[in-house]
Amino acid sequence: RMLQNYARAHLFLSASAGEAFGISLAEALASGTVPVVSPIPAHRELVTPGETGFLADFNDPPGAAAAIAAALALPPARLAEMGAAGRARIRRNDWANVLPAFEAIYAEAAQFLRL
Numbered sequence: 491r492m493l494q495n496y497a498r499a500h501l502f503l504s505a506s507a508g509e510a511f512g513i514s515l516a517e518a519l520a521s522g523t524v525p526v527v528s529p530i531p532a533h534r535e536l537v538t539p540g541e542t543g544f545l546a547d548f549n550d551p552p553g554a555a556a557a558i559a560a561a562l563a564l565p566p567a568r569l570a571e572m573g574a575a576g577r578a579r580i581r582r583n584d585w586a587n588v589l590p591a592f593e594a595i596y597a598e599a600a601q602f603l604r605l
């Protein structure tokens with residue numbers, strides 16, 4: 491149900507000041523909802539401005555409002571393109587893609603410790 495709610499939204503907003511990993515942002519991206527989010531590291535890892543969403547400094551309310559207004563002014567087809575790009579981006583975080591990278595890191599560490 492949560493993904494359906496995200497999918498019905500025009501935008502996803504997050505003014506978070508800090509997160510280790512943005513689960514709500516990941517959910518929004520997975521649903522194809524274009525995010526306008528604060529530029530914290532967890533968000534910058536997932537959002538490429540103008541491609542998969544927008545970064546906005548929510549400590550600057552007029553600037554944040556301008557970013558939101560600019561996103562809302564985009565043609566629906568452009569928002570759909572950005573939503574598709576966001577879905578593709580978050581798929582890279584799927585365990586099928588992430589697990590081999592973790593395995594490689596651990597294999598390299600194990601090899602290093604054997605020396």
